[in-house]
Amino acid sequence: MNAPERFELQQTRFIRAPRDKVFAAFTDETLLRQWHCPRGMSVTHSRSDARTSGEWQLQMQARDGSRFAVGGVYRELSRPERLVYTWAWQGENSPLAGVETLVEVELLARDGGTELRLRHSGFPAAAASEAHAVGWRSTLNHLLDLVDERGSAATLTLLGDVRSSYTRTVRMALAEKGLAYDFQACAPHSPEILAVHPFGRIPALRDGEISLFETSAIVRYLDECFGSAATLLPGSQLARAQCEQWVSAVNAYLYDTMVRRYVLQYRFPRGTAGQPDRGVIDGALKDMPAQLAALDKAYGAGDWLAGGALSMADLFVAPILAYVERMPEGPALLTAAPNLRRAQATLRRRESFIRTDPTPPPEGAAA
Numbered sequence: 001m002n003a004p005e006r007f008e009l010q011q012t013r014f015i016r017a018p019r020d021k022v023f024a025a026f027t028d029e030t031l032l033r034q035w036h037c038p039r040g041m042s043v044t045h046s047r048s049d050a051r052t053s054g055e056w057q058l059q060m061q062a063r064d065g066s067r068f069a070v071g072g073v074y075r076e077l078s079r080p081e082r083l084v085y086t087w088a089w090q091g092e093n094s095p096l097a098g099v100e101t102l103v104e105v106e107l108l109a110r111d112g113g114t115e116l117r118l119r120h121s122g123f124p125a126a127a128a129s130e131a132h133a134v135g136w137r138s139t140l141n142h143l144l145d146l147v148d149e150r151g152s153a154a155t156l157t158l159l160g161d162v163r164s165s166y167t168r169t170v171r172m173a174l175a176e177k178g179l180a181y182d183f184q185a186c187a188p189h190s191p192e193i194l195a196v197h198p199f200g201r202i203p204a205l206r207d208g209e210i211s212l213f214e215t216s217a218i219v220r221y222l223d224e225c226f227g228s229a230a231t232l233l234p235g236s237q238l239a240r241a242q243c244e245q246w247v248s249a250v251n252a253y254l255y256d257t258m259v260r261r262y263v264l265q266y267r268f269p270r271g272t273a274g275q276p277d278r279g280v281i282d283g284a285l286k287d288m289p290a291q292l293a294a295l296d297k298a299y300g301a302g303d304w305l306a307g308g309a310l311s312m313a314d315l316f317v318a319p320i321l322a323y324v325e326r327m328p329e330g331p332a333l334l335t336a337a338p339n340l341r342r343a344q345a346t347l348r349r350r351e352s353f354i355r356t357d358p359t360p361p362p363e364g365a366a367a
C-alpha cells in the first residue's frame with residue numbers, strides 16, 4: 001500500500017543578526033515568548049528543554065482570548081547552523097491535534113547576517129501546509145522585529161508619495177505607533193505599486209512577504225499587530241463604528257470633493273491653457289460647506305471624531321484639511337467651522353503631524 005501523500009512548506013529570510021542570536025531565539029524559552037506567534041497574537045507560555053530528545057511547548061493567545069498550544073521534541077541541535085524539532089498542535093480545538101509534523105531550520109552565515117531556511121513538512125493536506133505558511137510568514141516577521149538590527153524596519157516598507165494625503169495618514173499612524181519602517185517613494189500606477197496594489201493607488205504596505213493595500217486596512221493592521229494594545233481604534237463598539245463611519249465618509253465623499261475635485265484642480269490644472277478647471281472647482285466649492293459643517297458638528301466641543309481620543313478617523317481627515325486650508329478659498333471656508341479649526345489645531349501639535357509635513361511642497365506637488 002502506498003504511504004499517504006504529505007505536504008510541506010519552505011521559507012527563506014535574510015536576518016541582519018548573527019546566527020547565534022537567531023539560534024537562541026528558537027531555543028531560549030524567554031526569547032521564544034517574545035516572538036513565536038503570528039503578529040497580533042502573544043505567547044502566554046513557553047517551555048524549552050533545548051537538548052536532543054528534550055521537549056518544547058508554547059501557548060499562543062489571539063486577541064479574542066482564544067488559546068492554541070503546540071509542542072514537540074528536539075531531534076537535532078547543531079548550534080548555530082541547524083535545528084530540527086517535531087511539531088504537533090494540542091487540544092481538541094485544533095483540526096491537526098496530535099498530527100506530528102517536522103520543522104527543520106538551517107542558519108547560513110551570509111553578508112554579515114544570517115540566511116534562515118525553514119522547512120516544515122509532514123502535513124496531511126495541502127490546505128494545512130498553506131495555512132502554516134501564512135502563519136510562518138507572520139511569525140518570522142515577528143522574529144525579525146526582535147533580532148534584526150533594523151527592528152520593524154527590517155520587514156515594514158510603506159510605498160507611496162509623501163505628498164499624498166492617504167500616504168500621510170499611514171505615515172502618521174506609523175509615527176503614532178512609534179514604528180520604524182522603510183519608505184519607498186513611488187507614484188500611483190507605477191510598476192512598483194502595481195506589484196502590490198491591483199488598482200494602482202497609493203499607499204501600499206509590505207510587511208516581509210505580506211502586502212496590503214487600502215489605507216484603512218493598513219492602519220488597522222498596524223494598530224492591531226504592533227504593540228500590546230490597539231491605540232488608533234476606539235475600544236467601545238459604538239466609537240469603533242463611528243471611527244469606521246468617518247473613514248468611510250472620507251473614502252466615499254470627502255476625498256473626492258476636497259482633494260480630487262478641489263486641491264488637485266489647483267495643483268494639477270487640467271483646464272484650458274494649463275489653468276485650473278473653474279467648473280470643477282466651483283462644483284466642489286458648492287459641496288464643501290455641507291461636508292465641513294458635518295465634520296464641524298461631529299467634532300463639537302471635543303478634539304476627536306470618535307471615542308474621545310485620537311483615532312484612525314482623525315488621521316484620515318487631518319492631511320486633507322491641511323491641503324484645503326492652503327487653497328485660495330480654504331481659509332474662508334474654514335471660518336464657518338470653528339470646532340473643526342480648533343480640533344485641527346490640537347492635532348497639528350502632535351509629533352506625528354509635524355514630522356510628516358510634506359511642505360513646502362515642491363512644484364507640481366500631488367495631494
Ligand SMILES: N[C@@H](CCC(=O)N[C@@H](CS)C(=O)NCC(=O)O)C(=O)O
Pocket residue numbers: 164165166167188200201202203213214215216251367
Ligand atoms: N481608497 C484608497 C484611496 C487611495 C488614493 O486614492 N490615493 C491617491 C493619492 S492620495 C491616488 O493613488 N491617486 C491616483 C489615482 O486616483 O489614480 C485608500 O484608502 O488607500
